[in-house]
Amino acid sequence: MTPALVFIAIAGVWLLGACTLALLDARGQGASGIVADWATGVVALAFLGISGIVMGAGVSMLGTYLVIAALGVACALSGSWRRLPDVTELSFPTRDRVAAATLALTVAVVVLILSSATHDRLWWDGWSIWAFKARVLLEEGSLPARFLDPSGPYVTANLDYPLAVPLLDWWVYRHIGEASPAAVSFIGAAWYALLPALAWSGLRPAVGARDAALAALGIAAFWPIAFYAAGGAADVVIAVALLGAALEVTRTVRVGGRAGVIRATAYLALAALSKNEGLALAIIAVPVFAGALLLRPSGERSLVRLGWLAVPPMLSAPWLLYVRSLSIGSPALSDVTGASDAVERASMLFLGLRVLFTSSPWIGASLIVVAGLWGLARSKNLYVLPGAALLALYISALCTVYVRSSADMLWLLTTAAPRVFGATVPALVCVSLLAIHGRTPSEPHSNRSTETDAVPV
Amino acid sequence: MRVGWSSPRHSRLGETILRQAASSRTMGESILPRLARSLLLLWCGLGLWFSGERLLNPAVGWRPLEAEDRRGIVGLPLAESPSVSAIREVLARSDRGPGAWLIVYPPDIDEVSLAYVRSQLLHTEYPRLVEVITTAGRPRSAGYAGIITHPRVDFAGTAPALAEHRGFRSYPSIAR
Numbered sequence: 126m127t128p129a130l131v132f133i134a135i136a137g138v139w140l141l142g143a144c145t146l147a148l149l150d151a152r153g154q155g156a157s158g159i160v161a162d163w164a165t166g167v168v169a170l171a172f173l174g175i176s177g178i179v180m181g182a183g184v185s186m187l188g189t190y191l192v193i194a195a196l197g198v199a200c201a202l203s204g205s206w207r208r209l210p211d212v213t214e215l216s217f218p219t220r221d222r223v224a225a226a227t228l229a230l231t232v233a234v235v236v237l238i239l240s241s242a243t244h245d246r247l248w249w250d251g252w253s254i255w256a257f258k259a260r261v262l263l264e265e266g267s268l269p270a271r272f273l274d275p276s277g278p279y280v281t282a283n284l285d286y287p288l289a290v291p292l293l294d295w296w297v298y299r300h301i302g303e304a305s306p307a308a309v310s311f312i313g314a315a316w317y318a319l320l321p322a323l324a325w326s327g328l329r330p331a332v333g334a335r336d337a338a339l340a341a342l343g344i345a346a347f348w349p350i351a352f353y354a355a356g357g358a359a360d361v362v363i364a365v366a367l368l369g370a371a372l373e374v375t376r377t378v379r380v381g382g383r384a385g386v387i388r389a390t391a392y393l394a395l396a397a398l399s400k401n402e403g404l405a406l407a408i409i410a411v412p413v414f415a416g417a418l419l420l421r422p423s424g425e426r427s428l429v430r431l432g433w434l435a436v437p438p439m440l441s442a443p444w445l446l447y448v449r450s451l452s453i454g455s456p457a458l459s460d461v462t463g464a465s466d467a468v469e470r471a472s473m474l475f476l477g478l479r480v481l482f483t484s485s486p487w488i489g490a491s492l493i494v495v496a497g498l499w500g501l502a503r504s505k506n507l508y509v510l511p512g513a514a515l516l517a518l519y520i521s522a523l524c525t526v527y528v529r530s531s532a533d534m535l536w537l538l539t540t541a542a543p544r545v546f547g548a549t550v551p552a553l554v555c556v557s558l559l560a561i562h563g564r565t566p567s568e569p570h571s572n573r574s575t576e577t578d579a580v581p582v
Numbered sequence: 583m584r585v586g587w588s589s590p591r592h593s594r595l596g597e598t599i600l601r602q603a604a605s606s607r608t609m610g611e612s613i614l615p616r617l618a619r620s621l622l623l624l625w626c627g628l629g630l631w632f633s634g635e636r637l638l639n640p641a642v643g644w645r646p647l648e649a650e651d652r653r654g655i656v657g658l659p660l661a662e663s664p665s666v667s668a669i670r671e672v673l674a675r676s677d678r679g680p681g682a683w684l685i686v687y688p689p690d691i692d693e694v695s696l697a698y699v700r701s702q703l704l705h706t707e708y709p710r711l712v713e714v715i716t717t718a719g720r721p722r723s724a725g726y727a728g729i730i731t732h733p734r735v736d737f738a739g740t741a742p743a744l745a746e747h748r749g750f751r752s753y754p755s756i757a758r
Contacts, residue, residue, distance in 0.1 A: 234633065241643050253701035257708070264709055278713055278722060281701055336615075339622040346629030348636055486632040489625025496618050503614075554625075561618045 134300040142166025144196035147205035151387035156326035171289035183267035227338035242314035242355040251357020259294030260304040289398035317354035327372035349547035364548035366396035394437040407437035417511035477538035497557020668748040675745035681727025682711035
């Protein structure tokens, strides 16, 4: 693995997203803005790649760079680059030494995990699903019919899954010229590194530097995410998308602005193009955002912005239709249990999740969520409600799939639940902190980011 | 000396109590953020301890890549990982072109290990197809470039082995 080439690959995806958001006049501030650029870049890369595969043209690095160049020229001609976002939020909180030290510790933990990932930490799913598809894309330039045969030997690679993660892995493989598992492991860990940055940047204006830094450290040190991220699993992408969408919907209710809706759309599209449950998240977000935008004083104008929420399902449609045309089903949803089994499975799931959420690395986050529910119940500010509703509905959807699936519940609880439910923890903690601090008289803090049509809620 | 609530000392105490009672709502509101910070500290402490313990575990954190094919099983101590290396070695020595190969295991191997061997070989040998079954299973295809048998699978009476490594033997193509 050549670090410089990996860096070029990462920079290319970031540029793709930054140009797209700049043209839409929707780039964000500070670290959360850079994460939104990256998320949008991965969405654009996935859509280009999926379109090429579905139309039979395959995937192309040159074609993608031509798109990046075209977007860059369009940005230059339209003057979009003149509206560069403020990146001052990236700086360390030098006035608060405790927060600075906490952030320094966070960076140290992230660097440890990143350097561990360069030794190839791929876990089962990362190896046999995502890195494998990336290798096929590298070898074949597409996903050939013999690979996508639903009765063929490669069916264990979960053929129906969307392609954002393997296409990003392919992009890195293509730059370094080989199918290096360490590169996939490193990219997975890089997704994980975005989480504390997003939490810090999103929380600091509302909860203050110390609590934001502590939340960033807690997320960085939350092993279930770090382990599976370096393992190449796609759940960390859902964690980024969920946190990004929850923060953007909260911000949109508080300060308004079309840009927040567009960035939230990018996160939801990222989820929808990464995993099947991500598509469920994108669909769940529609009524949540509709309710959130109605909370805004300029309700009727905001409702027009709901049209953006049609984008994630539209971007997912080509792949969904393609796998359906190939008779590729989703194993998790093909067989559903009866009502009597569902009751038993629900009780098993409840017990399993209770054990999970009260175990050592989870218990602190669980208690923060309980405190957040307390804060939400007593909150005078409604702006945290949409973020909380998004998370509650998403977790309910996950539980429904677990209950109705015919897969062995014990197997689900031991192999999938820590990854899938672990991905919700950063967003749960951050929304809980917003709910807790939402009722303090001193909130919001003075360094809250602003938008042109900011209206206090 | 006056005693009781009317004394200056107790009057000040009463005022303090009344002031505290009046500000109880404000106090209540300040408890939650303090509680949240304490819980954040607890979460960070637990997370750092838990992550540190696992990063120091050589099977997870800083284990250098070994010669054996243990890719994709970080943290999963599966017994069959050396056999993947052996099969790949036999495949390399047999040199029968890009055709599909059949790998035959004894029927008593556990399903997780079999799935692991299958997923490892599908990935590492791509685009060559490698199908892994037990002697109780049925091959998917009608013909293979060759067959590799587990050390505990007896193929006596067939053609001489093309290659052997750690008890795994390869044989020329078979047809059903």
